[in-house]
Amino acid sequence: xxxxxxxxxxxxxxxxxxxxxxxxxxxxxxxxxxxxxxxxxxxxxxxxxxxxxxxxxxxxxxxxxxxxxxxxxxxxxxxxxxxxxxxxxxxxxxxxxxxxxxxxxxxxxxxxxxx
Amino acid sequence: xxxxxxxxxxxxxxxxxxxxxxxxxxxxxxxxxxxxxxxxxxxxxxxxxxxxxxxxxxxxxxxxxxxxxxxxxxxxxxxxxxxxxxxxxxxxxxxxxxxxxxxxxxxxxxx
Numbered sequence: 359x360x361x362x363x364x365x366x367x368x369x370x371x372x373x374x375x376x377x378x379x380x381x382x383x384x385x386x387x388x389x390x391x392x393x394x395x396x397x398x399x400x401x402x403x404x405x406x407x408x409x410x411x412x413x414x415x416x417x418x419x420x421x422x423x424x425x426x427x428x429x430x431x432x433x434x435x436x437x438x439x440x441x442x443x444x445x446x447x448x449x450x451x452x453x454x455x456x457x458x459x460x461x462x463x464x465x466x467x468x469x470x471x472x473x
Numbered sequence: 474x475x476x477x478x479x480x481x482x483x484x485x486x487x488x489x490x491x492x493x494x495x496x497x498x499x500x501x502x503x504x505x506x507x508x509x510x511x512x513x514x515x516x517x518x519x520x521x522x523x524x525x526x527x528x529x530x531x532x533x534x535x536x537x538x539x540x541x542x543x544x545x546x547x548x549x550x551x552x553x554x555x556x557x558x559x560x561x562x563x564x565x566x567x568x569x570x571x572x573x574x575x576x577x578x579x580x581x582x583x584x
Contacts, residue, residue, distance in 0.1 A: 364516075392572065400560060402574035417571075451516050453572070461507060462572060464516035 360386040362454050364465030371442050371472055378438045379468040381452030387432035388454035392462060393425070396449040405450075408435060442472045476500050477565050479575035487583050492550040494578045496563030499544065503565035507572070508537065508548050511560045520561070521548070553582040 363382040371377045381391060393405040406416040408429040416422060429435040435454070439446055449469050453462035477498045486492045496506070504525040509517035523530040523537045523546070530537045534553075539546040550557055563575040 362516075394574075400577045400579075402562070404571050404573075407571055449516075459505075461519050461522065464509075464518070466514070466516045 360384075360456075360463045362388075362452060362463050362465035364450075364452050364468050366468055367466065368469040368471070371439075371470070373443055373472055374441055376438055376440045377442060377470065378436055379450055379452075379470075381435045381437075381454065381465055383433045383454045383463075386454075386456045386463075388429075388435065389432065389457060390455050391427075391429055391435040392453040393427060393435075393437050394451040394453065395446075396451055396467070398448065402451070405437070439470060442470065444472050446470060447472045476573050477563055477575035479561075479563050479578050481578060482576070483579040483581070485581045485583060486553050488553060488555060490553050492553045492557070492580055492582070494548040494550070494561050494563075494580065495545070496547065496575055497543075497545045498565045500565060500567065500573070501544070502567040503573075505566040506537070506539065506546055507564050507566070508535075509562040509564065509574075511562065511577075517562055550580070553580075555582045555584050558582050 361384045390409045392407045395403045404417045405420045408414045427437045449467040451467045453464045455462045480495045507522035508520045510520040511517040521532045521535045534551045536549045560577045560579045562577045564572045566572050
């Protein structure tokens with residue numbers, strides 16, 4: 359079956375530092391990868407949508423300068439949170455799918471705590 | 474502007490009852506509506522989905538009812554079990570573009 363692994367599962371970083379999170383697709387080719395942040399209030403915010411061989415599309419309020427994303431092949435993507443502050447805390451979810459009309463499979467997320 | 478809204482925010486039912494979770498949307502271009510189930514500490518997992526050309530989709534105890542004219546849909550969970558206790562998210566998608574999630578309904582099923 360299609361699985362998505364994210365690591366680390368949780369991480370703590372000091373305010374102003376950066377941390378990188380990774381997303382691995384297993385059992386299918388991740389043509390598209392969507393990175394979301396789920397706030398403590400449970401709402402999902404789309405950060406960016408990455409499609410192989412296309413430019414990464416960032417949503418309003420999210421920038422490449424703050425959340426650089428790499429999607430080098432059909433099984434892997436990574437995102438870095440640069441200069442993390444309290445408002446960046448939350449559960450970062452990676453969702454991947456093989457085709458535009460297929461369902462997203464989500465990983466378990468990387469929980470970011472900022473102290 | 475929240476494009477997908479869910480109600481209630483939380484719902485408690487007794488084991489064996491039918492839980493009804495509501496969802497409404499604003500974007501007429503949405504043509505696909507997946508529902509995700511999320512347990513604490515986990516990512517969302519696809520539960521059931523419906524295309525806008527259908528008005529009903531059934532999968533075991535889970536049924537989606539869809540009203541395109543009113544831009545509303547609902548998820549019915551029949552014979553609710555304690556193991557169904559989770560947060561349920563309705564989402565809208567159009568032509569393969571981004572998935573827009575609602576705020577979720579936290580369901581508790583009491584034995």
